[in-house]
Amino acid sequence: xxxxxxxxxxxxxxxxxxxxxxxxxxxxxxxxxxxxxxxxxxxxxxxxxxxxxxxxxxxxxxxxxxxxxxxxxxxxxxxxxxxxxxxxxxxxxxxxxxxxxxxxxxxxxxxxxxxxxxxxxxxxxxxxxxxxxxxxxxxxxxxxxxxxxxxxxxxxxxxxxxxxxxxxxxxxxxxxxxxxxxxxxxxxxxxxxxxxxxxxxxxxxxxxxxxxxxxxxxxxxxxxxxxxxxxxxxxxxxxxxxxxxxxxxxxxxxxxxxxxxxxxxxxxxxxxxxxxxxxxxxxxxxxxxxxxxx
Amino acid sequence: xxxxxxxxxxxxxxxxxxxxxxxxxxxxxxxxxxxxxxxxxxxxxxxxxxxxxxxxxxxxxxxxxxxxxxxxxxxxxxxxxxxxxxxxxxxxxxxxxxxxxxxxxxxxxxxxxxxxxxxxxxxxxxxxxxxxxxxxxxxxxxxxxxxxxxxxxxxxxxxxxxxxxxxxxxxxxxxxxxxxxxxxxxxxxxxxxxxxxxxxxxxxxxxxxxxxxxxxxxxxxxxxxxxxxxxxxxxxxxxxxxxxxxxxxxxxxxx
Numbered sequence: 395x396x397x398x399x400x401x402x403x404x405x406x407x408x409x410x411x412x413x414x415x416x417x418x419x420x421x422x423x424x425x426x427x428x429x430x431x432x433x434x435x436x437x438x439x440x441x442x443x444x445x446x447x448x449x450x451x452x453x454x455x456x457x458x459x460x461x462x463x464x465x466x467x468x469x470x471x472x473x474x475x476x477x478x479x480x481x482x483x484x485x486x487x488x489x490x491x492x493x494x495x496x497x498x499x500x501x502x503x504x505x506x507x508x509x510x511x512x513x514x515x516x517x518x519x520x521x522x523x524x525x526x527x528x529x530x531x532x533x534x535x536x537x538x539x540x541x542x543x544x545x546x547x548x549x550x551x552x553x554x555x556x557x558x559x560x561x562x563x564x565x566x567x568x569x570x571x572x573x574x575x576x577x578x579x580x581x582x583x584x585x586x587x588x589x590x591x592x593x594x595x596x597x598x599x600x601x602x603x604x605x606x607x608x609x610x611x612x613x614x615x616x617x618x619x620x621x622x623x624x625x626x627x628x629x630x631x632x633x634x635x636x637x638x639x640x641x642x643x644x645x646x647x648x649x650x651x652x653x654x655x656x657x658x659x660x661x662x663x664x665x666x667x668x669x670x671x672x673x674x675x676x677x678x679x680x681x682x683x684x685x686x687x688x
Numbered sequence: 689x690x691x692x693x694x695x696x697x698x699x700x701x702x703x704x705x706x707x708x709x710x711x712x713x714x715x716x717x718x719x720x721x722x723x724x725x726x727x728x729x730x731x732x733x734x735x736x737x738x739x740x741x742x743x744x745x746x747x748x749x750x751x752x753x754x755x756x757x758x759x760x761x762x763x764x765x766x767x768x769x770x771x772x773x774x775x776x777x778x779x780x781x782x783x784x785x786x787x788x789x790x791x792x793x794x795x796x797x798x799x800x801x802x803x804x805x806x807x808x809x810x811x812x813x814x815x816x817x818x819x820x821x822x823x824x825x826x827x828x829x830x831x832x833x834x835x836x837x838x839x840x841x842x843x844x845x846x847x848x849x850x851x852x853x854x855x856x857x858x859x860x861x862x863x864x865x866x867x868x869x870x871x872x873x874x875x876x877x878x879x880x881x882x883x884x885x886x887x888x889x890x891x892x893x894x895x896x897x898x899x900x901x902x903x904x905x906x907x908x909x910x911x912x913x914x915x916x917x918x919x920x921x922x923x924x925x926x927x928x929x930x931x932x933x934x935x936x937x938x939x940x941x942x943x
Contacts, residue, residue, distance in 0.1 A: 434769060549788060556779050559769050563831075566739045566758045567783040610770065614815040619770050 405639045414525040414592075416533055418635050418649070421589040421601065422627030424540045427547055427620045428585040429606035429627075431578060434616075435558050438603050439489055440477065440579075443496030445586050445598035447473040449503025452520055452590075457506065462520075463535060466590055470583035473499060478579050482572065523594030523646040525635065532591060539588050543581050547620075554578060555616055592631075593646045600650040604657050605630065611660040611667055626656050690752070692717040692870050693839055698747035700730070700737045707733040711747070711895045715839075715872070715887070718865050722881035723874040725891035726914055731874035732761075734891065735841045757837025759828045761844050767817045773827050774812040777802055780834030802833040806860055822853020829860060840864065842873045846880065858884055878905070 405411040432441050451469025455462045477495055481488035507517055519527075528536075547554065556564045557574045564571050586598055593601050609623035634649030641648075662669050691714035700708040708730045715721055723731050736742045738749050739758045757780070780802070781795045803809045806826040811819065816827060825845050832840050846854050861871055875881055881888050881901065888904040890896040890913045897909040 434766075552779070552782050552785070553787075555771070555775075556782055559771060559776075560760070560765055560779070562741065562758070562760050562764060563779060565741050566756065567835075569782070614770050615772055615775065616770050 410526050413528045414635055417525055417528045417536055417592050418631035419628050420536050420540050421592045422631035423624040424585050425589055425601040426605035426623035426627035428582055429602040430620050430623055432602045433606040433610055440492055441602040442599035443492045444473055444583055445595050447496050447499035450499055453503045453506035466587045470587045474579040474583040478576050521594050521596045522644055523592050525592045525645045528591055536588050539584055543584050546581055597646050597650045604653045608657045608660045611664040691715055692752045694750045696748045699745045700733055701745050709894050713898045715870055717870055718868050719887055720865055720871045720885045721887040722885035723889045723891055724878055724881045729892045732843055735843055751839055753838035757832025757835045757840045759832050759842040762824055772813050776827050777830045777834050780831040799834050802830040806830045822849045839870045844874055846875055
């Protein structure tokens with residue numbers, strides 16, 4: 395018992411681990427709550443693209459020696475609104491618009507970063523995150539913006555629910571449908587920017603989608619899904635960080651792998667919906683019919 | 689008596705083609721109107737123009753009272769969405785609640801009463817995907833009631849619903865009429881429209897006929913609405929071909 399406690403406490407002796415853990419908890423919560431809408435609205439590709447599209451903003455800020463955070467924020471908002479605009483114009487399908495903008499931004503980001511000397515190291519950090527280099531200032535930024543996003547999700551709960559479940563009803567109720575849809579894109583962009591340092595560009599979509607998808611398998615109401623998703627997100631973030639501390643693997647990857655493990659468990663064993671559950675029910679059914687025939 | 693709903697010279701274009709042309713009719717309070725016509729006749733378009741989802745080219749829609757409740761086709765919604773029956777009906781209250789407001793006792797009371805009216809009170813806490821097709825349709829009716837709508841527009845409520853459920857829905861509609869709720873229902877089922885509704889609107893881009901079922905359904909109006917799909921045998925027997933209930937998928941997939 396004491397050994398286990400020691401196992402948990404030991405990493406906390408390093409301030410960078412404490413900061414990393416705090417960042418992970420915040421990011422795990424935020425991504426899961428906002429990710430609920432990403433999963434329910436089928437926006438996984440949008441989330442993935444948006445995360446990658448932030449790269450040029452990061453690159454420019456980096457080259458100018460400015461805080462990478464603000465470059466990412468600007469680029470994230472710009473891309474979210476850009477994709478929203480192009481797909482609303484209706485000349486091309488939404489996933490086509492996303493594909494075009496996403497690849498273009500990624501190329502621009504790589505081109506910009508390749509002008510730097512030690513570019514592969516920097517690119518790796520941006521692509522896969524570097525949670526252990528989170529500074530106290532970064533923590534405050536994450537906390538501040540994260541709270542703003544969560545507050546928006548709570549305050550506009552019923553409006554965002556309706557535009558996601560039944561946009562036609564939202565329109566007949568005279569809700570400002572397109573404003574709310576843009577707002578949701580902006581909230582997703584903010585979440586991605588805030589989480590950038592922890593999980594990185596490449597694995598961002600996993601944090602947006604996997605905890606929420608796990609919760610989707612376990613719940614039947616939207617706000618339950620948000621809460622369970624947040625629990626899954628926090629568990630995998632913290633678990634992943636400990637795993638990377640002891641096994642010495644990349645922290646972002648460890649977080650995503652644990653999260654995926656939890657998803658697989660839910661996929662198999664979710665009461666009423668899991669694979670094992672429906673298999674058992676089929677067995678029961680055939681046993682019952684076998685009894686009847688004898 | 690002044691009509692509760694008046695549509696005047698309504699014309700709508702959709703993706704560049706004329707979907708509705710110069711449609712005019714009046715409906716009195718409490719009347720049940722069936723809107724019948726072949727696929728692509730503009731039944732859904734008419735409803736969408738009435739509630740303001742589509743801007744008409746010209747014409748006016750004037751409604752008295754608290755306005756429209758629009759019951760969309762069941763296929764328009766993702767039934768695996770994590771919401772309960774109660775949650776969905778509560779959505780009808782959003783317009784009344786206003787921004788930054790949480791549901792109040794009055795909202796809960798109205799939702800409870802609406803669920804009671806459609807006989808789904810005991811299903812309030814079920815996830816919507818666990819219901820049958822007919823029950824899902826009733827959830828949508830309850831939501832329109834929670835909106836306190838005085839005119840209900842229902843788009844193909846009977847498609848993909850078995851006949852006991854259809855009967856249950858018709859019974860609810862009868863109760864609603866007694867409460868002074870006006871109903872406009874689009875359907876493929878000409879028999880049902882003739883037997884169970886007060887007024888019948890025969891639509892095929894233009895309003896071919898509007899009146900009591902006896903007035904509206906004649907050999908010439910059916911021929912005008914259905915063209916070659918209608919076949920008359922003798923004086924009072926008609927066969928309308930090629931319009932078997934198709935769940936409206938072809939008509940609505942692009943809307």
